[in-house]
Amino acid sequence: MTSILGISAFYHDSAAAIVIDGQIVAAAQEERFTRKKHDSSYPFNAIEFVLNFAKLNLSQIDYIVFYEKPFLKFERLLETYVAFAPSGFKSFCSSMPIWLREKLFQKKLIFNKLKLHDNKFNDENKIYFSEHHLSHAASAFYPSPYEEAIVLTADGVGEWATTTVAIGRKNNLEILKEIHFPHSLGLLYSAFTYFVGFKVNSGEYKLMGLAPYGEPKFKNLILKNLIDIKDDGSFKLNQSYFNYATGLTMTNKKFSKLFGQKPRNPKNEKLTQFHMDVASSIQSVTEEILLKLTRSLFNEYKIPNLCLAGGVALNCVANGKILKDKVFKNIWIQPAAGDAGGALGAALGIWHLEKKKDRKIINNKDSMMGAYLGPEYSQEEIEQSLRQSGANFETYNKTEIIEKTTTSLKEGKAIGWFQGRMEFGPRALGSRSIIADARSTTMQKNLNLKVKYRESFRPFAPSIISEDLSEWFDLKIDSPYMMLVSNVEKKKCRQMTEKEKMLFGIDKLNIKRSEISAVTHVDYSARIQTVHKDTNPKYHELISEFKKKTGCPVIVNTSFNVRGEPIVNTPKDAFDCFMGTEIDILVIGNCFLIKENQNKSLKKDYKYKYELD
Numbered sequence: 001m002t003s004i005l006g007i008s009a010f011y012h013d014s015a016a017a018i019v020i021d022g023q024i025v026a027a028a029q030e031e032r033f034t035r036k037k038h039d040s041s042y043p044f045n046a047i048e049f050v051l052n053f054a055k056l057n058l059s060q061i062d063y064i065v066f067y068e069k070p071f072l073k074f075e076r077l078l079e080t081y082v083a084f085a086p087s088g089f090k091s092f093c094s095s096m097p098i099w100l101r102e103k104l105f106q107k108k109l110i111f112n113k114l115k116l117h118d119n120k121f122n123d124e125n126k127i128y129f130s131e132h133h134l135s136h137a138a139s140a141f142y143p144s145p146y147e148e149a150i151v152l153t154a155d156g157v158g159e160w161a162t163t164t165v166a167i168g169r170k171n172n173l174e175i176l177k178e179i180h181f182p183h184s185l186g187l188l189y190s191a192f193t194y195f196v197g198f199k200v201n202s203g204e205y206k207l208m209g210l211a212p213y214g215e216p217k218f219k220n221l222i223l224k225n226l227i228d229i230k231d232d233g234s235f236k237l238n239q240s241y242f243n244y245a246t247g248l249t250m251t252n253k254k255f256s257k258l259f260g261q262k263p264r265n266p267k268n269e270k271l272t273q274f275h276m277d278v279a280s281s282i283q284s285v286t287e288e289i290l291l292k293l294t295r296s297l298f299n300e301y302k303i304p305n306l307c308l309a310g311g312v313a314l315n316c317v318a319n320g321k322i323l324k325d326k327v328f329k330n331i332w333i334q335p336a337a338g339d340a341g342g343a344l345g346a347a348l349g350i351w352h353l354e355k356k357k358d359r360k361i362i363n364n365k366d367s368m369m370g371a372y373l374g375p376e377y378s379q380e381e382i383e384q385s386l387r388q389s390g391a392n393f394e395t396y397n398k399t400e401i402i403e404k405t406t407t408s409l410k411e412g413k414a415i416g417w418f419q420g421r422m423e424f425g426p427r428a429l430g431s432r433s434i435i436a437d438a439r440s441t442t443m444q445k446n447l448n449l450k451v452k453y454r455e456s457f458r459p460f461a462p463s464i465i466s467e468d469l470s471e472w473f474d475l476k477i478d479s480p481y482m483m484l485v486s487n488v489e490k491k492k493c494r495q496m497t498e499k500e501k502m503l504f505g506i507d508k509l510n511i512k513r514s515e516i517s518a519v520t521h522v523d524y525s526a527r528i529q530t531v532h533k534d535t536n537p538k539y540h541e542l543i544s545e546f547k548k549k550t551g552c553p554v555i556v557n558t559s560f561n562v563r564g565e566p567i568v569n570t571p572k573d574a575f576d577c578f579m580g581t582e583i584d585i586l587v588i589g590n591c592f593l594i595k596e597n598q599n600k601s602l603k604k605d606y607k608y609k610y611e612l613d
Helices: 044-053 070-084 089-103 106-114 132-141 185-195 204-213 219-225 253-259 273-301 316-325 339-354 379-389 398-410 443-451 466-472 537-550 571-580
Strands: 003-008 015-020 023-029 063-066 127-129 148-154 161-169 172-180 227-229 235-237 305-309 330-333 415-418 432-437 461-465 484-487 525-531 554-559 585-588 591-594
Touching: 003 044, 003 339, 015 044, 015 339, 023 044, 023 339, 063 106, 063 339, 106 127, 132 148, 132 161, 132 172, 132 305, 132 339, 148 273, 161 185, 161 273, 172 339, 185 204, 185 235, 185 253, 185 273, 204 273, 204 316, 219 227, 219 253, 219 273, 227 273, 273 305, 273 316, 316 330, 316 484, 316 525, 379 571, 379 591, 398 415, 398 432, 398 537, 398 585, 398 591, 415 571, 432 443, 443 554, 461 466, 461 537, 466 525, 525 537, 537 554, 571 585
Parallel strands: 003 063, 063 127, 148 305, 305 330, 415 585, 461 525
Antiparallel strands: 003 015, 015 023, 148 161, 161 172, 227 235, 415 432, 432 554, 461 554, 484 525, 585 591
16 A cells, blocks of 8 residues: 655645545645635645544655755746846845745654654654645646547646646647746736735635626737737746736736826725626637637647646636637546645656556546545534534434425525535535535525625535536536536526616626526526436435425535635534624534524624625
């Protein structure tokens, strides 16, 4: 038996994963344990979890692999500061002491941290380092259901690379092309995230959700001034408009002058049509780059399968456009596409590339186990935790739980649904979810304002049983990880009146667009999750029962948290969030909790507990 521990840390979304004999056993992000969103610290708790789940102590682990190479990253920082000197001296002075004290000699740092798990651990030679984008590429190809694939990774920056192209064949994976810092699609998108007033490395998906409210009025301005895109999708950014290479912000005064406004201050400035148009414009540019890239890659390599990873692969709208382009027959996207997934990719890379072990693809399916790779809690542990929290609950058998939950959904209740193993990656996939009736015309607004405490424009995703997918959505392939956006099937849509079409921006929000209006975005699209009996039988049964009651096989699925909070992990997290929001019902294991039956003194104020993302 060969066990490999993968670790990502020290930038954002720290995580740990364990692979045993090539099989993915467990993986989790540190944020879920510390309750600090995008926690970048050493993932002590995540490592403890994966070790305990695998029933191994650290001394028994054969290989420990970190997801990037710190010396290469340091080289990039030094060369960047030299290239841009004397600008950036302030940033240089603030970052160098941390690098020289901690980050540069990471093998020693990691070795000392690892000893905290097991003081018998004494073999520094077990620690390996993968390259950042190789870790991403490995996380995309090795769990995929393909023997051969083109692998495209894109994010902010790793060591030097910001975009890479690799070819995966059987157990081999080779990076063939790279675009290097400071030219970065991820950093370009993050620059606009910053400019519109959202938090970098956190609010990018909000920019994507805002885009359909606007028109791409600034697209030509961006193409003319900020970026030069070649026919093959390769690109260069005009650094005179950006500040991320050496400064402490993403954009500079020249950028603001180009757009005629300063970056929005989220504390005292509201979103306007200008910001919606800016969001629409950068989303359109991003899609154009990715479509040019994917078309040229297919033309060059003629391989019908595409795998994606890196933070840019979380742009599910762009993913949907790539799929609709029909250049590739098949697309598979790593559900933990960001840095958290690098821990998993680094571990898989050791197994297949270093040890030259074969891949096993079973029944043409991926090996992510539905991304249900985190902690789970027994019924006994759940009941004990709820009693300690002072909760009032009833316990039922599985059939009764499904019946009571579907009845509550039909009654328009917002329900916290906590079952089985926690998901790995940024999406809740029916284990740590808030669920509701997708047919409701008021649910999107109510969930955003009363439960999630976030901007009303934010869309919600539908969970649909996979058997009914083509009846409700214009999508022909499964989307188990909520990584693809597609349109609601036309026959389920309601066309807007001329008067409604004249509305601007957020005013478009509350118009009924389809039979499942709570999950239909303003452009008739939805970020779809297909639910499968083999990976999440209880969630599949729940939606199937809802369909029997209503004729609708679709429910709202949003992550079980408030904005700025990591997704809940433990039964206590779930109860606290339940008591801190206007969630009506909590279903946790076989326990059923009704808000009105809870002790009022246990109510928590969650509205301002977590900062805006």
